[in-house]
Every structure is written in structure tokens, then in C-alpha cells.
Amino acid sequence: MELEGDEPVRVRVRVHPRARHYRLSVSVAGEPILSVPPKGRPRDAQAFLQKQKHWLEVRLHRRPRPVPFVNGATIPLRGSNHIITGTGKLRGQVSLLYEGETGRILVPGGEKHMARRLTDWLKEQALSDLKDRSDVHASRLGVRIGKISIRGQSSRWGSCSSAGNLSYNWRLVLAPPHVLDYVAAHEVAHICEMNHSKAFWEKVIQTLPDMERGRAWLKSNGGELMGYGVIPA
Numbered sequence: 001m002e003l004e005g006d007e008p009v010r011v012r013v014r015v016h017p018r019a020r021h022y023r024l025s026v027s028v029a030g031e032p033i034l035s036v037p038p039k040g041r042p043r044d045a046q047a048f049l050q051k052q053k054h055w056l057e058v059r060l061h062r063r064p065r066p067v068p069f070v071n072g073a074t075i076p077l078r079g080s081n082h083i084i085t086g087t088g089k090l091r092g093q094v095s096l097l098y099e100g101e102t103g104r105i106l107v108p109g110g111e112k113h114m115a116r117r118l119t120d121w122l123k124e125q126a127l128s129d130l131k132d133r134s135d136v137h138a139s140r141l142g143v144r145i146g147k148i149s150i151r152g153q154s155s156r157w158g159s160c161s162s163a164g165n166l167s168y169n170w171r172l173v174l175a176p177p178h179v180l181d182y183v184a185a186h187e188v189a190h191i192c193e194m195n196h197s198k199a200f201w202e203k204v205i206q207t208l209p210d211m212e213r214g215r216a217w218l219k220s221n222g223g224e225l226m227g228y229g230v231i232p233a
Helices: 042-051 055-060 112-140 172-174 177-192 197-207 211-227
Strands: 012-015 023-026 034-035 072-079 082-085 095-099 103-106 149-153 158-160 164-169
Touching: 023 055, 034 042, 034 055, 042 055, 072 103, 072 172, 082 112, 103 112, 112 149, 112 164, 112 172, 112 177, 112 197, 158 177, 164 172, 164 177, 172 177, 172 211, 177 197, 177 211
Parallel strands: 012 034, 082 103, 149 164
Antiparallel strands: 023 034, 072 082, 095 103, 158 164
């Protein structure tokens, strides 16, 4: 569809088996998503989009600014800004260097592979941090965790399956530690309660009494994190 003064916007259409109505949303990464019922018709979907045109314009203007992983870019790591710095060396591992209060993430290899190498390293860091915190919360709640995986979801920070398998967004390692801790507590609590009932939130508070601190930060700032590592269109 076309928005006023802008290039055409691509809307991803997703058929939702339990949907009874059309629903337009924008993921935390800024992607418009139209959920349609199983028997939805293209003509009706287009009409619905036109009615939601102004709402979509407002939401898209709020989407995160893309910050590609290139030499010299500044990104947060556990809540503190670091400068991406290419070492120029063909081999080696990603490492950290601190010069006073300035942190640098040293990335070997050429520019062509910098984004991939840094993303892989950030995923490893995220997995380590999230595994540690998930284990802590599982112990407090007396539950057993299945597998833990790290992904690059565009619309959620974490998920929990009925088998107790946890999936987290790697960009959580960019946030302050208490934010990552909140998401870990949230997902582990779902092993006890697979919903967002009062009983569920009581479990979250049981393992993380100051959960509101991380929840509030994520609500206010989470969208910006989704722009990191994204290549501008």
C-alpha cells in the first residue's frame, strides 16, 4: 500500500487459524503485519488496510532507526555504549577493549564479514547471560528448563513451549542486565503458567520482586534495540 509522501509500504500478510477479524500490527522491528482469518478475502483485506492507513503512518514514523554493524558504529552492550572497531586481522576472535570509559568491540576480518561475525558473537554472549539467569529463576521456582535457543525474532523478546523449551531474542544482550533478567524470569515463569493470568505474574514476582523495573525499560526502549544490526533499506 502507499502512504502519503512515502514510497509504497510492504505489509506482510499472515493467516491466523484462530482469527475472527482482520488485525493490523507493527512488529518491534517496524514491520507491518496484517493478520487475516482463514476465510479472509483479498478485497476485504485491502479495504481494512485503507481504513487503518493513518494509524499505520503514525506507527511507522516511530519505528526504530536502523544501526548496521559497521566499523565505527556505536552500539550498546549490556546497556553500555561500545564502538565497533575492525582489527584488520584476518584471524582471531571478537574481543573487548576498554580505554578509560570508552569500550570497544574488536572484530577481526574484513568489512564484508564484520556484521556476521559480530552478530554471531553477540548471540554467544546472549546465550551465556540468558542461560545463567534462566537457571537462577528455574531454581527459585522449582522447575526444569528444556532447551534454550537464541534467535532474531522481529516481534517478541522470548517464548516458552509446553515442553519447557525457551527461546530468546539475541538483542537482549544489548539492554541493561536487569532487562535481560526480567525477560528470563518472565519466560521461566511460563513453565509454571502458560498464560498471563494473575497466577503467572505472581510467579514472576516470586522469582524477581523488582520485575517492573525491567518491564518498564523494555516497554519504553525495546523498540530501539530492534534497529541494531539492521541494514537500511
